[in-house]
Amino acid sequence: MSPFPSTTLTCLLALLIPQVSATVGVLDIDNLLQPTLQPPSTPFAPTKDPWSHEPHCTKSTSLATLGQKFCVYTTNTTGPHGLSLIFRPRSATEATQYLNDNPLHSFLTQKEAQRLYVRGQPWKIVDIPGKAKGVVATRRIEQYETFMLDQAAVVMDMDAENALDSAQNRRLLKRAVDQLRVPSRIRDLSAAHAGSEGSDGKEEEEEEEEEGRLEESIMKTNAFGSTVAEVSTRALYPLISRVNHACNPNSFVLFSRAGVSLAIKAYRAIEPGEEITISYLLLGLPSKQRAHLLSRWGFNCSCALCTLPADERTASDLRRTLITRNEAKILELAEAYDLDAAIALGEESVEMIKEEQNWSLLTDEYAMLAMLWLEKGDRETAEKYGKMTHRLLADLGFLGVGEERESWRLEQVLESIGGLGGKGVSWKKSPLRG
Ligand SMILES: *[C@@H]1O[C@H](CO)[C@@H](O)[C@H](O)[C@H]1NC(C)=O
C-alpha cells in the first residue's frame, strides 16, 4: 500500500466523489483517494478461465513467506498489449472481474472518443536529444483534453518482490513478457535493447543466469506503483512509460477504477512539437525523498524543484510541511468552533498550495473552506468555494465523463459538503474525522 498515511481530507474527497479513480499529476493515487473499489458497472462475466496460457507458478522458499505461491496469468486478448499478472492464485481469480476495463469507456464520452479517433492521435513517439525517447504533440492539444490512453501489460504484486528471490522474480517476469502479444514492444522499452529486432521470446545470445534481467530492469525503470484489481502492484503501461518526467508537467495521469487502464490529460494547452510530460513524483514529498524516488527511475533530478538553491528548496519543503500541519490544525479549530481562525488558516493554505501547484490538494482545500463558510452561515461564500471545488474536480476529470459528469451539479457537491458540517452534526462526529 501507499507509504503515506491517508489524510483526513482524503475522506472528504472520497465522500464527494462518486466514481472516482483518478490521480492528479501523481502516479500513486492511494494517498489521495482510496475509492472502495467495486466491480465495473458492466462487469466482465467472469469466464471460468480467461487465461490464454496455463498459469505458471513459483513458491517462496524464504522462511518468512515459505510456501507462498505466485503465478503468471496471461490473457493475451486483453487490451492492446495483452495482460500478464504476477499474482497469488486467489487475487488472480478476483482480478478476472476487472479485466474488461476499456479506457474508452472510463475516460471519454462517445463524442470525445469519436473526435480523438477521427482526428487521429495528437502525439507521436520520437527520439529526444539527451533522453532515450519521448512523446511530442503533433497538433494543438486543448487544456484538459484526454489525449492518450493505455492499458497495463505486466502487473506484479508488490508482495512477490519480497516473497520470492530475485532469480524467481526474473523468471516470472520473463515469462510474463514472453506471453504477451508482441514481447518486443515491451523489450524495446529498454534503451539498451531498443532497435534490436526479432527478439520475440528468443534470447539465444543471453546467458542462462541472465534470464529475465532485461525484463527486470524494464520494470524497475518503467513501471508505476498502482493499485490494480485491489492489489498493490508495480504495473507497466508501455505507451505511457514513453512519456518523460517533468517537475512542472503539462499533463497528468488518470487511473481507471480497476487500475488496468489509464489516460493522460493536459493540464494546459499544448502546442504542436511540444514534448508531453507528466510528473513521476509525489509532489508532496520533501526534496530528499523526491530525489531518491527519481533516482529509482534512473535519472538525476535536474528539474527546478530539485535543483532549487538550498534556501528556496527549504522554502518549498517548509510550505509542504506547513500545508500538512495546517490541515490538522484547521480540523482542530473547527472542532473547537473557532471558525474564523480555521478559515484564515485555510486561505493561507490555498496560497501555499497554489505555489506548490498541487491541484488535488486545492480541491480539498476549497471544499473545506466551503464547509467552514456554510457552518458560519454565509451561504454565498460557501457557494463560491463550492463552485471552485466543482469546477476543478470536473476539469481534472474526477467527476467522470459525459452523463456521469453532467449529473454532478454544483448543488450536489454543495450538498455533500453541507452534509458534513451541517446543523446537528458535530465536528467530532463528522465523517471528516473518519
Ligand atoms: C494467445 O495465446 C494463444 C495460446 O497460447 C495463442 O494460440 C494465440 O496465438 C495468442 N494470440 C495472440 C494474439 O498472441
Ligand SMILES: *[C@@H]1O[C@H](CO)[C@@H](O)[C@H](O)[C@H]1NC(C)=O
Ligand atoms: C499533493 O499533496 C498530497 C499530500 O501531501 C500528496 O499526497 C499528493 O501526491 C500531492 N499531489 C501532487 C500532484 O503533488
Ligand SMILES: *[C@@H]1O[C@H](CO)[C@@H](O)[C@H](O)[C@H]1NC(C)=O
Ligand atoms: C546522477 O548523479 C550521480 C552523482 O552525481 C552520478 O554518479 C550518476 O551517474 C548520475 N546518474 C545519471 C543517470 O546521470
